[in-house]
Amino acid sequence: MNEMLFPIAVFFAAAFTNNILLTNYLGMCSFLSVSKEIETSAGLGIAVTFVMALTTALNWVVYHLILVPFELEYLRFIVFIIVIAAFVQLIEMVIERYSEGLYFALGIFLPLITVNCAILGASLFMVIRDYSFITTFFFGLGSGIGWFIAIMAMAGIRQKLKTAKIPVGLDGAGIALIIAGFMAMAFMGFSGMITIS
Numbered sequence: 001m002n003e004m005l006f007p008i009a010v011f012f013a014a015a016f017t018n019n020i021l022l023t024n025y026l027g028m029c030s031f032l033s034v035s036k037e038i039e040t041s042a043g044l045g046i047a048v049t050f051v052m053a054l055t056t057a058l059n060w061v062v063y064h065l066i067l068v069p070f071e072l073e074y075l076r077f078i079v080f081i082i083v084i085a086a087f088v089q090l091i092e093m094v095i096e097r098y099s100e101g102l103y104f105a106l107g108i109f110l111p112l113i114t115v116n117c118a119i120l121g122a123s124l125f126m127v128i129r130d131y132s133f134i135t136t137f138f139f140g141l142g143s144g145i146g147w148f149i150a151i152m153a154m155a156g157i158r159q160k161l162k163t164a165k166i167p168v169g170l171d172g173a174g175i176a177l178i179i180a181g182f183m184a185m186a187f188m189g190f191s192g193m194i195t196i197s
Contacts, residue, residue, distance in 0.1 A: 011139070041154070044151065051144075059080050
């Protein structure tokens with residue numbers, strides 16, 4: 001594949017064919033618990049997209065410029081978690097200082113991002129697949145947008161289900177998991193269009 005088109009292909013593959021949430025099942029906890037309302041899902045989805053794109057790129061820099069030269073690759077899990085947590089804390093402080101309205105609107109969602117395993121997963125996939133810096137950024141951005149699309153679709157469906165008759169045994173988490181399974185199968189329909197390795 002053309003070197004210039006590869007990051008764009010990775011972006012679309014991360015958003016659709018290899019959706020980090022529906023293909024790898026990373027970030028399911030917050031996906032299932034927050035996707036009851038469209039507004040809260042949108043807030044968390046935007047925040048996850050922003051943090052995933054930037055921390056994946058930051059972790060690439062830390063990994064290739066610090067860990068690899070000093071032969072400390074075995075510390076990548078701990079270091080990636082520290083970078084993600086520090087970045088989220090920095091973003092939280094900046095938002096609180098300059099936009100109190102946005103800070104209170106996001107509420108608990110910002111600290112929730114720190115423990116979203118999809119963000120750590122994107123950084124680990126970047127290492128496993130040996131992406132360049134540009135490709136890593138596009139992969140992080142595409143993964144975040146894919147996560148956003150999935151949580152918004154789930155929130156829309158769950159909003160409609162509030163007026164539907166659901167069997168008592170399936171109400172709540174049961175129906176949410178069934179919907180997630182159908183969404184994963186729907187996203188599998190994109191497979192073969194763009195693949196990344």
